[in-house]
Amino acid sequence: MKDMSQMIVEASGVTKVYGSGNTEVVAVSDVSLNVARGEIVALLGPSGAGKSTLLTILGLIRPPDAGRIVIGQTLVFDGHLRVNARTFRREHLGFVFQKANLIPFLTAAENVQLAMEINDASPREARLRTLELLEYLGIMDRADHLPAKLSGGQQQRVAVARALANRPSLILADEPTAALDSVRGRQVMELFRNVAHEQNTGVIVVTHDHRALDVFDHAMEMEDGKLRISQLK
């Protein structure tokens, strides 16, 4: 039994339905899950299982139709959105996607720095934290390069640095290694594990890649919008 005070995500009865009538699709059906601080969780399942939809719900990108979600002791949804989604994302959440989605006209360092300046950090403070993160992720020498001049793996590391910039309590990653080769993919997964363990951050990673499952503390599998398997290592 998990210690609930250490929970970063507590979700219960989360449901999301697209369309209506004959075109109705239940993308997420009555899903309940808990993720603890410092824990890295894999969300597995075939395409169309509802993994990404669940991630967008937990990331307050799309609201669910039903359920209750608490993130870091804050009730964010119980039939209605209880927080300002954009502000909450800015202050508490970090995102990494299959594509790095870096702003193309900003350098690697500026992409990271921007996330902090958006959250009202002073430029000096943001710059120091950026350099610290780039150093931590091993891409300090690429700090002043534009995204177009970075490899896929380097871009993804910058995206991770950006996700970590505001010290989020929860990182949501949607197939972050899909565009990378197996070696670089594993490096990124290990990076997430280190972040979770060293910075006491909850990390949920949607992935198809079963080869790197040993990296995770906890793996869940979704099928037809339902959580089928939930297993602890």
Added chain:
Amino acid sequence: MNLAIKDIRHNLGRFVLTTFGISLLLMLVIGMGGIYRGLVEEATLLLDRIGADLWVVQKDTRGPFAEISRIPRSVEDRVLAVPGVESASSFISHTIQREYRGRPLRLTIQGLSWPADRGQWLPIFSGRTIGQAHYEMVADKSSDLNVGDRIPLGKNIYTVVGLTYKMSSTSGDSMAFLTLTDAQDVQFDLSNEAIRNEREARVNRLQSLDLGNVQPQLSDIVGGKSSGIPALGTSMVSAVIVHVKPGCNPSSVAAKIASWPDVSVYTHAGQSELLLRGMVDKARRQLGLFRVLLIMVSAVIMALILYTLTLDKLHDIAMLKLMGARNSVILALIMQQALLLGILGFFIANLIGNWLFPLFPRRVVIVQGDLMQLAVIVIAISILASLLGIVKALRVDPSEVLS
């Protein structure tokens, strides 16, 4: 971190080309205003340079600029006798077009009332004013004539002794200044054959009258120069310009002259208003409408450009929203670019205009007040033009990052 500047630096070539395009449009807007100001200045230029208090013209005409006016030169002497008049001189103005060095030479001839008026008030650019009673000319440099050029007009050849600058008529033709009698000679020049025919006709008319039979020696007079026939009267001029004595009210002098049944009289302000209302008003309205249309076209083009620039950044804007960026960050990104586009375009338009407008065949007068007004309009249309992009950007769903 200024996202607008970062984006511009990243897409510098596109931004420079876009700004250049906008600046060309704005230059046209500035040019339209300048052409109108030039029309007004050209229209009132001679009036202001002469600085006469009163203009005496043919009865019930608005001459000499608005329409043809003919009054006897003797009116000048009558005017001089009016109390309060300090000086009066005849004024003659007409436009000629001749062929010179294989090119059309179009000049508006102004007669100077020699010797009282030697053209000392003219803005001489090169050479000197008129120094003798006949056969000298001062021309404007826009006519492409040079000091020393010898121009055949009528039966005489006139030497250009001086050049003025910025002396154009209301229709934009270069001005040329001759003495009054020379100007009349040019205006009323007839070929020798026409003169002989006219003299012969006069003699024939006389011989068909009793008077011709009773006084046959009259045929010697009518067969001679027109100026030698007292019945034909004195030569005609376009107007008589009047300066009143210091401290004397021009309106009261005008009232006295206006009571004469054969002339009309206008004050300087009245003549100026006639020129502007009668001759420039339609051009002003036409240019004004064209200017408004150009501003509207500029606004639409700017809106389309900014909308397209925003569409190119929709994915980045969705990412910014997903990261939690406030609307003000996105709004600033688009609006700052719009303002930079407008303001830079305006300054470049000014620079190009300053270089290009002096090459225009007619005067383009740029007034600081007009530039300030346009600057405010440009800022306003930049803001308005960015609204379309802003609305689109604010509607972007952060989940579009996932697509």
